[in-house]
Amino acid sequence: MNNNKNILVISPFFYPEPISTGKFNTSFVTGLIEKGHKVTILCFHPFYPDWKAKNSNEQINGVEIIRGGKNLFYTKKTIFRRLILEFGFAFFVLRKLYKHQKDKDLVIPIFPPSFAFYFALPFLNKQIQKVGMVHDLQEVYSQGKSGFLDKVVRFFIHNIEKKCYQNCNKLIFLSNEMKNEAKKLYQLAEEKLEVQYPFITIKDTITNDLETYFDKKKINIVYSGALGEKQNPIQLFNFFSEASKQIENTVFHFFSEGETLKNLQKINKNKKIIFHNLVHKDNLEELYNRSSVQIIPQKENTSKGSLPSKLPNLLASGCKVLVITDAESEIEELFLNNNLDLVVTSWNNNLLIEKLQFLINKQIDVTHQKTIAKKLFTIDKMIVKVFR
Numbered sequence: 001m002n003n004n005k006n007i008l009v010i011s012p013f014f015y016p017e018p019i020s021t022g023k024f025n026t027s028f029v030t031g032l033i034e035k036g037h038k039v040t041i042l043c044f045h046p047f048y049p050d051w052k053a054k055n056s057n058e059q060i061n062g063v064e065i066i067r068g069g070k071n072l073f074y075t076k077k078t079i080f081r082r083l084i085l086e087f088g089f090a091f092f093v094l095r096k097l098y099k100h101q102k103d104k105d106l107v108i109p110i111f112p113p114s115f116a117f118y119f120a121l122p123f124l125n126k127q128i129q130k131v132g133m134v135h136d137l138q139e140v141y142s143q144g145k146s147g148f149l150d151k152v153v154r155f156f157i158h159n160i161e162k163k164c165y166q167n168c169n170k171l172i173f174l175s176n177e178m179k180n181e182a183k184k185l186y187q188l189a190e191e192k193l194e195v196q197y198p199f200i201t202i203k204d205t206i207t208n209d210l211e212t213y214f215d216k217k218k219i220n221i222v223y224s225g226a227l228g229e230k231q232n233p234i235q236l237f238n239f240f241s242e243a244s245k246q247i248e249n250t251v252f253h254f255f256s257e258g259e260t261l262k263n264l265q266k267i268n269k270n271k272k273i274i275f276h277n278l279v280h281k282d283n284l285e286e287l288y289n290r291s292s293v294q295i296i297p298q299k300e301n302t303s304k305g306s307l308p309s310k311l312p313n314l315l316a317s318g319c320k321v322l323v324i325t326d327a328e329s330e331i332e333e334l335f336l337n338n339n340l341d342l343v344v345t346s347w348n349n350n351l352l353i354e355k356l357q358f359l360i361n362k363q364i365d366v367t368h369q370k371t372i373a374k375k376l377f378t379i380d381k382m383i384v385k386v387f388r
Helices: 020-034 078-100 115-123 138-142 148-166 176-186 233-246 259-267 281-290 311-317 330-337 349-361 366-376 379-387
Strands: 006-010 038-044 063-068 106-111 129-134 170-173 193-195 219-224 250-255 273-276 293-297 321-324
Touching: 006 020, 006 115, 020 038, 020 063, 020 379, 038 078, 063 078, 078 115, 106 115, 106 148, 115 148, 129 148, 138 148, 148 176, 170 176, 170 379, 176 193, 219 233, 219 281, 233 250, 233 259, 233 273, 233 293, 233 349, 259 273, 281 311, 293 311, 293 349, 311 321, 311 366, 321 330, 321 349
Parallel strands: 006 038, 006 106, 038 063, 106 129, 129 170, 170 193, 219 250, 219 293, 250 273, 293 321
Antiparallel strands: none
16 A cells, blocks of 8 residues: 655745755655655745845755745844735745645645645645644744734734644644643644654765864854844843853854844954854754854743754754753753753853853763764654654
8 A cells, every 4th residue: 555645835944945944844845755755845935044035946856846935025124024924925825725735635834934824724625634843833932022013913923823733633843842832822632742853954974165264273152043032142142242251262153144143243343253154054064063062042931932953963963062041941851861961041141151161171972962863853753743
């Protein structure tokens, strides 16, 4: 009996989109193809980090890529450009859904964004199984804001995410924290909820393209990836500023792009803090290997909202990792239970500097770290849970 499925994936982020969700989705889809499934994806032309559409005709063998959004224009105001993305992608999906849901066994919406699936629900064939994959809980990131507009946005996020999640036959969350929070927020049935950590996406190929960015005689502390509100950029910058004064022979690097990075560049007067563009995905493992320590920051009270998708890659590379997260978070528990280094549960600069100095001087068990990464973060487990 042929168990191969005809699958429709819905997400604006896909190859060659450099944002981490784009890389995740690309690896996930190619993993499905390698298992013999047939995949069509409704996605946008890449637009990150400049929020400007870049026309792309790039293809992946075995994947039918249907792109849109090349004529969208985004504002600099975060909330409005998010709305443009949500409504623009929803309109695109509605236009393409009738044709591309034909003969499909399974539809996989990847959240966020959520508007597209919300508006598509009345038009989806009821016989098609719907397996949602949740990268972030947007309601978690909307909490703690007291402005009128923020309250309106939070109201709509709650109701849209609730309807989307309740109308999926199965939901896969990237952490137990996310699953438990979503279950509580949206009254979800336990039996349709699954948890699988994000998977390793780097390959065992190390390039030699980044040598000029790093001084081998220095201790290179690195933040790399998307830089937005949930990474707590101002406090991260302040931590780097203070640490550069107190820890000798250090250089601090930001590898990112976008408005947030530009704003930090404008206020930076510290020669020990250096800004770079995002590196190409083929250079990620080289970047991790050249980093003395990589920082993974999470804004206070947001650990329930997501689990950083680059964590598996960093651990698998053998790089030293300093995670800044909430007390009693899932990442803290994961690191403690598996004897990994190092988690800090406070944004107090003195404590962060103390722990960073400790990690710089510590000899970590790289073999153990890589073993744990390969055990916990596998795409095969993700694919099994999609079809289970």
